[in-house]
Amino acid sequence: MKFLPFFLIGFAGLLAVNAMSDENKEMLKSFAEDCKKTENASDADVELMANEQFPDSKEGKCLIACMQEQFGVTKDGVYQTENVKALIEMGVGEDEAKKSQAGPMAEACANQDDPDRCEKGLKISKCLAEEGKNRKMDKKD
Numbered sequence: 001m002k003f004l005p006f007f008l009i010g011f012a013g014l015l016a017v018n019a020m021s022d023e024n025k026e027m028l029k030s031f032a033e034d035c036k037k038t039e040n041a042s043d044a045d046v047e048l049m050a051n052e053q054f055p056d057s058k059e060g061k062c063l064i065a066c067m068q069e070q071f072g073v074t075k076d077g078v079y080q081t082e083n084v085k086a087l088i089e090m091g092v093g094e095d096e097a098k099k100s101q102a103g104p105m106a107e108a109c110a111n112q113d114d115p116d117r118c119e120k121g122l123k124i125s126k127c128l129a130e131e132g133k134n135r136k137m138d139k140k141d
Contacts, residue, residue: 025050035066054126058118065121077117079124081106088137098137105131 032046045060055061068074072083084106092098109127114120131137 031070032063032067035063035070039063039066054122061118061122064125065118068121068124073124074121077120079110079112081110084109084128092137101135101137105135105137 028050029046032041032049035041036043036046039059039062041055041059041063042057045055045057045063048055048060049063055063065074071087072080073087074080075083085102088102088105089099092102105128108131109124112120112123112127114123
């Protein structure tokens with residue numbers, strides 16, 4: 001299973017723990033469409049996320065924040081640890097060893113903050129991506 005939920009919850013964070021398939025890239029693009037419009041993000045911003053890269057543009061960062069809001073990673077500017085944990089658990093499927101890392105991983109990024117919603121979204125994404133990498137969530141056993 002490709003780890004699209006990791007990518008989805010981090011936007012562009014929790015970066016797909018396995019390289020995203022073309023099918024998952026297209027799914028991500030369709031999920032991003034509403035946020036792309038509301039945040040004035042470009043096709044290039046969406047492509048960066050689909051290619052598991054972080055955007056530099058303000059609009060690209062806001063795209064991430066918007067998608068995090070859609071998926072319950074944040075609500076009213078507050079990081080939702082339990083929602084993130086649940087999304088990680090969903091993403092790892094039946095792998096109990098990886099499921100056991102969901103709580104600690106979600107909690108590790110709870111302290112990411114910034115007064116700017118878009119910068120905060122990017123920080124959360126980068127934190128979750130790094131935590132996934134450090135916890136070897138990208139390896140199939």
